[in-house]
Amino acid sequence: MNQFNFCSPTEFVFGKERELETGVYVKKYGGTNVLLHYGGGSAERSGLLGRIRDSLREQNISFTELGGVKPNPRDTLVYEGISLCRSKQIDMILAVGGGSVIDSSKAIAMGVPYAGDFWDFYAGGTRIEQALPVGTVLTIAAAGSEGSGDSVITREADGLKRGTGSDLIRPRFSVLNPALTCTLPAYQTACGATDIMAHVFERYFTNTREVEITDRLCEAVLMTMIHETPRVIAQPDLYEARANIMWAGTVAHTNIVGVGREQDWNSHGIEHELSALYDCAHGAGLAVIMPAWMEFVFRHDVMRFAQAAVRIWGCSMDFANPERTALEGIARFRKFLHEIGMPINFAELGANEADIPKLVEKFGIGDGRTGGFVHLSAADIAEIYRIAAHASL
Amino acid sequence: MNQFNFCSPTEFVFGKERELETGVYVKKYGGTNVLLHYGGGSAERSGLLGRIRDSLREQNISFTELGGVKPNPRDTLVYEGISLCRSKQIDMILAVGGGSVIDSSKAIAMGVPYAGDFWDFYAGGTRIEQALPVGTVLTIAAAGSEGSGDSVITREADGLKRGTGSDLIRPRFSVLNPALTCTLPAYQTACGATDIMAHVFERYFTNTREVEITDRLCEAVLMTMIHETPRVIAQPDLYEARANIMWAGTVAHTNIVGVGREQDWNSHGIEHELSALYDCAHGAGLAVIMPAWMEFVFRHDVMRFAQAAVRIWGCSMDFANPERTALEGIARFRKFLHEIGMPINFAELGANEADIPKLVEKFGIGDGRTGGFVHLSAADIAEIYRIAAHASL
Numbered sequence: 212m213n214q215f216n217f218c219s220p221t222e223f224v225f226g227k228e229r230e231l232e233t234g235v236y237v238k239k240y241g242g243t244n245v246l247l248h249y250g251g252g253s254a255e256r257s258g259l260l261g262r263i264r265d266s267l268r269e270q271n272i273s274f275t276e277l278g279g280v281k282p283n284p285r286d287t288l289v290y291e292g293i294s295l296c297r298s299k300q301i302d303m304i305l306a307v308g309g310g311s312v313i314d315s316s317k318a319i320a321m322g323v324p325y326a327g328d329f330w331d332f333y334a335g336g337t338r339i340e341q342a343l344p345v346g347t348v349l350t351i352a353a354a355g356s357e358g359s360g361d362s363v364i365t366r367e368a369d370g371l372k373r374g375t376g377s378d379l380i381r382p383r384f385s386v387l388n389p390a391l392t393c394t395l396p397a398y399q400t401a402c403g404a405t406d407i408m409a410h411v412f413e414r415y416f417t418n419t420r421e422v423e424i425t426d427r428l429c430e431a432v433l434m435t436m437i438h439e440t441p442r443v444i445a446q447p448d449l450y451e452a453r454a455n456i457m458w459a460g461t462v463a464h465t466n467i468v469g470v471g472r473e474q475d476w477n478s479h480g481i482e483h484e485l486s487a488l489y490d491c492a493h494g495a496g497l498a499v500i501m502p503a504w505m506e507f508v509f510r511h512d513v514m515r516f517a518q519a520a521v522r523i524w525g526c527s528m529d530f531a532n533p534e535r536t537a538l539e540g541i542a543r544f545r546k547f548l549h550e551i552g553m554p555i556n557f558a559e560l561g562a563n564e565a566d567i568p569k570l571v572e573k574f575g576i577g578d579g580r581t582g583g584f585v586h587l588s589a590a591d592i593a594e595i596y597r598i599a600a601h602a603s604l
Numbered sequence: 605m606n607q608f609n610f611c612s613p614t615e616f617v618f619g620k621e622r623e624l625e626t627g628v629y630v631k632k633y634g635g636t637n638v639l640l641h642y643g644g645g646s647a648e649r650s651g652l653l654g655r656i657r658d659s660l661r662e663q664n665i666s667f668t669e670l671g672g673v674k675p676n677p678r679d680t681l682v683y684e685g686i687s688l689c690r691s692k693q694i695d696m697i698l699a700v701g702g703g704s705v706i707d708s709s710k711a712i713a714m715g716v717p718y719a720g721d722f723w724d725f726y727a728g729g730t731r732i733e734q735a736l737p738v739g740t741v742l743t744i745a746a747a748g749s750e751g752s753g754d755s756v757i758t759r760e761a762d763g764l765k766r767g768t769g770s771d772l773i774r775p776r777f778s779v780l781n782p783a784l785t786c787t788l789p790a791y792q793t794a795c796g797a798t799d800i801m802a803h804v805f806e807r808y809f810t811n812t813r814e815v816e817i818t819d820r821l822c823e824a825v826l827m828t829m830i831h832e833t834p835r836v837i838a839q840p841d842l843y844e845a846r847a848n849i850m851w852a853g854t855v856a857h858t859n860i861v862g863v864g865r866e867q868d869w870n871s872h873g874i875e876h877e878l879s880a881l882y883d884c885a886h887g888a889g890l891a892v893i894m895p896a897w898m899e900f901v902f903r904h905d906v907m908r909f910a911q912a913a914v915r916i917w918g919c920s921m922d923f924a925n926p927e928r929t930a931l932e933g934i935a936r937f938r939k940f941l942h943e944i945g946m947p948i949n950f951a952e953l954g955a956n957e958a959d960i961p962k963l964v965e966k967f968g969i970g971d972g973r974t975g976g977f978v979h980l981s982a983a984d985i986a987e988i989y990r991i992a993a994h995a996s997l
Contacts (some may be wrong), residue, residue: 212782212847214619219612225864226607389605421844423831424852427824435817451814454605458864459817467860471618471851 212422212471218245219465222384225458226541227450229388230348233263233305234270240344242303242385244273244466246296248316248550250280252540254350260281263307263348275299275430280308284315287329293329296343306347306382309403310354310493313347316472317380320345330443332375333364339377348386351395352457353403353494355410355464357385365487372487380418389453397444401551402494404440408433409497413476414469416508416515416584426518428468433523435459437547446550475569475583478504481592482528484570489562498553499560502545503599508585516540546604557600564600567593605743605815605864612858614751615777618851618980619845622781623741626656626698627663633776635696638665639689641709642700642974643673647743656700656741668692673701676879676886677708678760679723685712686722689736699740699775703747703799703886706740710755710773713738725768726757731772741779744788745850746887747795748803748857750778758880765880779856782846790837794944795887797833800853801826802890806869807862809901809908809977821861826916828852830940837944866978871897874988877963882955886901891946892953895938896992901978902930910935939997950993957993960986 226235232330237245245261254260255278267274295301296319306316307538320343322329326602331337349357360381363374367518374592392400416431428469436459439452462468482496489496509516520526520540529536553559553577571593587595617629617988630638640656647653648671659896660667670685688694699709713736715722724932741742742750749755756767773907784791808822831854832845854862875889881891902909910926913919921927938948947953964986973979980988 212618212851214843215616216615216623218615218764222609222611224609225605267959372656398907424828424848425823427828428821428855431824432817433819438816451605455814455817462817462821462860467855470616471847482842519668 214417214468217379217466219358219381219467219469220346220426221382222385222466223358223461224384225387227388227390229386230259230262230391231266231384233346234266234268234272236384236386237267237303237305237346238270240303240346242272242305242344242346242544244299244301245303245305246292246299246301246319247274247276247305247307248280248292248312248319248430249278250309250312251278254307257394259350260307261575274305275301275390280312280315282311282474283365283372283490284311284318285365287367288365289315289318289322289329293322296323302343306345307348307350309351310356313345313354313356314362314364316345316347316529317342317356317431318364319343321377321380322523328490332600333373335373339375339379342377342379344383345380346384347382349457350391351399351403352392352453352460353406355384355407357387357461358465363483366442368490370487378581384460387457388593389450389457392450392453392457393450394587395447397447397552400443400447401440401553403460404436404456404551405494405498405548405553407456407463408436409478409501410463411468414472414503415519416475416511416512417472418512418584419472422472425468425470425472430522432459432463432468437523440551473584477583477587478582480574481582481595484573485560485562487568487573488570489560491562495554495560498548499556499562500595502541502548502555503602505541505544506598507591507595509541510534511585513537545602549604555604556602562600566599567596567600569598606812606866610859610863611771612751612774612860614858616751616780616854617686617777617884618780620781620783621778621877623652623784623975624659626739626741626779627661627665627690630660630665630696630698630739631663633696633739635665635698635739637692637694638696638698638985639685639692639694639712640667640669640698640700641673641685641705641712642671643705644671644887647700652741652743652839653690653700655848666695671836673705673708675712676758676765677704678758682708682711682715682758686715686795689710689716695736697736697738699738700743702742702744703724703749706738706747706749707755707757709738709740710749711757712736714770714773723759726766728766728857732772732932733769733851734768735772736942737776738773739777740775742850743784744792744796745785745846745853746799748800748853750775750780751854751858756876763880765876778854780850782843782850785846785850786841787842790840790945792885792936793836793840794833794946795885796853797829797849797944798887798891798941800830800849802855802871802894804817804861805863805894807867808912809868810865811905811977812865815865817867818863824917825852825861832918833944850992857903859909860934866977870974870976870980871969873974874985877966878953878955880966881963882953883957884955888947888953891941892955892992892995893988894950894986895934895941895948896995898934898937899991900984900988902934903927904978906930925995942997948997949995955993957990960989960993963989
């Protein structure tokens with residue numbers, strides 16, 4: 212196991228109707244004048260925003276609202292949020308939504324006390340030194356942003372999608388009410404589940420040796436997702452299954468299952484270009500990319516992929532031909548994604564093979580190579596896009 | 605999944621030689637004048653205390669020392685620590701040792717700002733409202749106290765052993781250097797491993813339905829312990845195996861694997877009377893009690909015990925006779941404990957069957973029943989002690 216520091220100080224407030232206590236937690240973590248940040252109309256129509264406004268008023272907390280966060284959240288709204296917070300002297304950002312709203316909130320939180328352009332943190336090189344506290348009320352199990360120190364933002368002008376991270380932007384508290392996810396459409400549920408599984412696989416495929424505890428914890432989250440996701444696709448209001456998925460999604464991304472080991476994250480990077488170009492759901496893009504990435508890299512460590520096939524997917528080990536087992540595991544993953552309603556190739560996603568050179572160029576690796584499990588060149592990335600373009604069951 | 609709040613704000617500082625940074629973390633979390641609290645001579649002889657003193661001096665941190673913590677830590681030393689901290693105006697307790705030292709440190713930390721007798725918190729009913737910050741440098745993977753809000757203390761006058769808990773006594777930081785555990789004798793290593801496994805089993809056997817994510821996480825920790833413990837018993841200086849065990853021990857007890865579900869903890873309570881009466885190691889007592897408890901209660905939920913047997917111990921499911929599978933899992937657990945050098949009955953532990961009435965009386969259940977997976981009467985507890993007294997492979 213490699214050296215690491217791990218600190219996940221977020222207070223998770225889990226269970227039915229816990230959003231009614233939002234004001235209590237805002238107050239507990241020092242919020243007196245908050246930015247209520249959210250997305251489209253569903254949080255309003257469902258009555259969730261109304262309940263949260265009431266909860267804030269009960270605690271005499273002032274608030275200013277900024278809605279309109281879109282999937283693949285944009286820098287333009289972040290700039291608007293930063294200005295608004297400065298003019299209103301906001302002291303906490305309260306995100307009500309999924310990963311996009313939370314990531315936008317984190318960007319605003321780090322931008323408010325920073326004299327320069329907040330994009331500096333995403334462009335790389337500039338370290339986050341300060342941020343307003345963020346609290347969240349989660350409405351979809353997916354990004355894990357409710358418990359992570361990560362944020363991904365898309366620059367509207369050129370579609371550049373970039374991430375940043377710091378323990379300073381981990382939420383102070385996150386309200387997790389699984390019942391809020393019972394009304395999600397199947398497609399969004401499946402996109403979220405895919406994202407959760409991808410967060411674990413990005414950590415699972417590692418060159419660090421003898422990491423049994425984090426291997427096993429990763430497998431635990433993945434087996435839970437394999438068990439519970441088809442259940443909620445078939446019956447959306449199964450509270451207990453939604454609850455298991457929600458906690459799995461948080462555990463998947465606080466990094467408690469990924470500490471002390473090299474991680475990959477190339478599939479996320481390769482996917483980001485798809486969702487930036489086509490504005491598709493991140494989870495749907497991952498469903499297309501990740502099995503293709505696996506097929507491209509698995510020979511780098513056949514036994515690790517065979518372990519995944521046996522332990523996670525319940526495949527029988529082919530001791531005479533471990534490659535066969537490794538490939539069977541990948542095929543099972545793609546079949547699972549198809550069965551929960553995810554696209555598995557470019558056509559199903561609405562992507563165009565002719566765009567591959569553009570996607571590779573945007574990825575911006577040039578003559579270099581990525582880091583990760585297998586260091587990828589621009590040609591490798593093009594090949595992964597090609598495998599993804601043509602994938603079938 | 606039941607409603608829960610979960611907050612584990614401890615910063616874990618993991619890896620080789622990380623104890624050299626102790627002073628940095630004391631400073632980071634506000635310590636300027638600390639109580640350096642430890643046990644016997646091994647931390648001194650190994651040079652660990654010397655390195656920590658140097659690290660504190662490097663950061664200009666004043667310190668006062670209080671050694672002498674014994675296994676099953678006593679109230680008497682806690683009182684001494686509280687007086688010392690008050691007279692020296694100590695602002696942080698730094699525990700260097702295992703669960704006993706950390707639990708003693710937590711007791712001192714809550715006692716210093718409390719006007720009454722610190723034992724009030726352990727006697728039950730008095731809520732912890734304030735505590736000095738605690739930091740730890742862990743020397744054995746076992747109690748999980750480095751990441752938990754729990755503490756257990758023994759009252760010397762009458763041998764009463766009681767626990768208390770609050771998020772306020774979770775350590776601010778814990779330095780985890782697995783290399784420090786490479787020199788532990790096999791017996792202590794095995795006691796620690798047993799304690800870690802018991803912490804998970806206490807959470808695993810639950811009446812809460814459909815808790816797949818925490819079931820799977822519990823199984824992940826247990827499978828890791830089953831894989832790694834025999835390796836370090838055979839070869840004590842296997843750093844990677846020690847590292848997996850150390851992180852498993854912490855994950856086992858922050859409660860991230862136990863949230864949202866009823867837990868048991870009767871085995872711990874029943875064991876505490878053994879270690880209080882015979883001053884044996886807690887882990888050794890658990891090795892004798894926990895399989896006996898399992899044999900006594902398994903019919904309450906045969907399928908849960910069968911699940912444990914199949915998923916954790918790799919038993920084949922006997923679909924015609926699930927009880928047989930359940931019992932096979934328990935037998936595998938006891939055999940595992942024997943193989944790592946743990947006692948499995950009263951004779952091997954040095955306990956006396958004739959003391960059972962005294963042990964039951966000390967447990968203090970009277971005419972009532974415990975809570976937990978199966979609510980136990982005094983007669984049930986006596987029967988569990990009897991099963992434990994006579995256990996064999």
